[in-house]
Amino acid sequence: MGIDTQVIAEYQAAMAGRKAIESAGEFVEDLLAGPVEPAWTAHCNACESNTCGYTIESGDLRTYKDLVKWTAHLMGKTWFAATGWDHMLESLIQGTDTRIREVSR
Secondary structure, three states, X not given: OEEEHHHHHHHHHHHXXXXXXXXXXXXXXXXXXXXXXXXXXXXXXXXXXXXXXXXXXXXXXXXHHHHHHHHHHHOOOOOHHXXXXXXXXXXXXXXXXXXXXXXOO
């Protein structure tokens, strides 16, 4: 899995700009929709590289225990809250996410 850290930086800057405008009391319809939250994407082993900016090798994310471990690790990153990891976890719990499923080692 990977996420583009440049997209995260752009999202954070857009959100900061939006908050500044909102605190100034300005109303702009386009800002109500807000920027699109960066999403994690799944990759195959052949294309896993640092091109995304931050990646987790598929072999390191094979069980739910691995998922918890990585979630705890990622929570220490300053940019983590700006990603869609929480939505991915919610869809995993609901059984609608196909990117992660537990496999035996």
